[in-house]
Amino acid sequence: MDTRFPFVDWFRNSSPYINAHRGRTFVVLIEGEAMANGRGDQLTQDLALLQTLGVRVVVVYGIRPQVNQALEEAGIVPQRHAGRWVADADIMRCVERVAAEQRLWLEARLSLGLPNTPMHGVEVTVVSGNLVMAKPLGVRNGIDYDRSGEVRRVRSQAIESLLDRGALVALPPLGFSSTGEVFDLNASDVAQHAAIALKADKLILLGEADGLHDVSGQLQRQLTPAEAEPLLRDAEPGSELARHLSAACEAARHGVGRTHLLSWHDHDALLGELFTRDGVGTMITQHRYEQLRPAELSDVAGLLELLRPLEERGMLIERSRERLEHQIDDYIVIDRDGMIVGCAALHPFPEAQMGELACVAVHVDYRGGSRGALLLAEVERRARRQGLNALFALTTHTAHWFFEHGFGLAAIDALPPLKRDAYNHARKSKILRKPLA
The missing domain is CATH 3.40.1160.10 (Acetylglutamate kinase-like)
Structure with missing residues (x-):
């Protein structure tokens, strides 16, 4: 305004x-x-x-x-x-x-x-x-x-x-x-x-x-x-x-x-x-004035503020406070002097040896740097430590960013069964997959 x-x-x-x-x-x-x-x-x-x-x-x-x-x-x-x-x-x-x-x-x-x-x-x-x-x-x-x-x-x-x-x-x-x-x-x-x-x-x-x-x-x-x-x-x-x-x-x-x-x-x-x-x-x-770290429950308010504009534009699905609190251990954040300026989540599917890279977001004032790549690298490290051999992501707006970072298009059959059953066909998200060497 x-x-x-x-x-x-x-x-x-x-x-x-x-x-x-x-x-x-x-x-x-x-x-x-x-x-x-x-x-x-x-x-x-x-x-x-x-x-x-x-x-x-x-x-x-x-x-x-x-x-x-x-x-x-x-x-x-x-x-x-x-x-x-x-x-x-x-x-x-x-x-x-x-x-x-x-x-x-x-x-x-x-x-x-x-x-x-x-x-x-x-x-x-x-x-x-x-x-x-x-x-x-x-x-x-x-x-x-x-x-x-x-x-x-x-x-x-x-x-x-x-x-x-x-x-x-x-x-x-x-x-x-x-x-x-x-x-x-x-x-x-x-x-x-x-x-x-x-x-x-x-x-x-x-x-x-x-x-x-x-x-x-x-x-x-x-x-x-x-x-x-x-x-x-x-x-x-x-x-x-x-x-x-x-x-x-x-x-x-x-x-x-x-x-x-x-x-x-x-x-x-x-x-x-x-x-x-x-x-x-x-x-x-x-x-460090700006640090990448695991998310904590006290970060939920900051996450909601960071994600709200992207949810309103349809780039991310809406996440409630209760959902974020329940899944907080899956999240990593970039904390800049007490402000959450970036986040990403790894939702594991161990039965399929895969993990979902979700909720990748960087505050509009801090884009253009390497923060997105930094978040991705940390998610990949986490996935490897958990014994996962591939990541997948669903996106409607940012497919090219994923392509630039080693993801390729995949069919719905490539998703773990639980994720496949929950796939929103009306949203028509692109399915992307990246093997972890």
């Missing part, structure tokens, strides 16, 4: 995610390039919106380009090794000044409340402090990195207490030591350790790229850490890609549910990733 206000449908569809995200902890890294290129206002408004919707937000902000500019203005040329600079006393003065300026800017933006701004009526309390403890990199390969450091630990209990009181926590790329020193840190390293220490539900990394791409340039929607490792090995040391991939893989391996790689160039990236089913970037997770 058409609507005069397209955002209303988007808002309705986002409601499951609003409910799912409430009370969750998100660690968001915003690289300094985003602020330097005028994207700070929009991003802080999005962070405030997340806070308003009940998300527990920790924001880590980078300052790399701002520090580079300050060093250039001061005539300081830093020594760089393996993507890090040697943070001597002169450099640290610039780093500390810029970090303080960026924190004040962030606090000011999150305090904005003029009537003609998206922040009107929103009060966000921003808290920062000595929440990250650090240690020096020391001497590596003959190079003394001085006050360039790495994270020793994150004071997770202190941050949790602040989040419980409704604060938004801001972490600069700085760490403090028990000897009273301040160390320069990688912002992505801070974000990674914070996400792990807080057992965050999400780590969100906003950088230059809109995600990870395969050799053909296609955006990779989801990868496991193992699948992302080759890209990390090929990345230039110290590059943003290397830093973000390392943080994402480590976070995933240490219990962070999902890490999202997004581009700050895209004004809709943050909200689009969090409040739509398919998102806009790349997600790295130990757990």
Whole structure:
């Protein structure tokens, strides 16, 4: 149905995610390039919106380009090794000044409340402090990195207490030591350790790229850490890609549910990733976002919703809730983040050593990929495990899809006796058969 206000449908569809995200902890890294290129206002408004919707937000902000500019203005040329600079006393003065300026800017933006701004009526309390403890990199390969450091630990209990009181926590790329020193840190390293220490539900990394791409340039929607490792090995040391991939893989391996790689160039990236089913970037997770699995009784409502349009068009025979519940062990489903987007059933006829491939369906928004073939392959594996030597299917609309996947036309006599007796001659379904080698 058409609507005069397209955002209303988007808002309705986002409601499951609003409910799912409430009370969750998100660690968001915003690289300094985003602020330097005028994207700070929009991003802080999005962070405030997340806070308003009940998300527990920790924001880590980078300052790399701002520090580079300050060093250039001061005539300081830093020594760089393996993507890090040697943070001597002169450099640290610039780093500390810029970090303080960026924190004040962030606090000011999150305090904005003029009537003609998206922040009107929103009060966000921003808290920062000595929440990250650090240690020096020391001497590596003959190079003394001085006050360039790495994270020793994150004071997770202190941050949790602040989040419980409704604060938004801001972490600069700085760490403090028990000897009273301040160390320069990688912002992505801070974000990674914070996400792990807080057992965050999400780590969100906003950088230059809109995600990870395969050799053909296609955006990779989801990868496991193992699948992302080759890209990390090929990345230039110290590059943003290397830093973000390392943080994402480590976070995933240490219990962070999902890490999202997004581009700050895209004004809709943050909200689009969090409040739509398919998102806009790349997600790295130990757990598959889309998985093929056996159906469960709790899937029946999703199956009914998936099948109803196909039944109304006459492509499938109608299946009642009671029938689906009774036969649920015969079904497999493709679960995409809680939504059933595909299904198929194997109804065995062991006396004839055959199985019926039935109810093959893929949601209209997810066709054109390989999901149908994936369902068929799993049904064939199931059939072989049950000792069946052939599959058959009845169809009125999709015979060519079956032909393309190894089925051939068969006569009614090829059906098992029970199925032959139940055949609906008025429907005139084509009978297709595929031997299982």
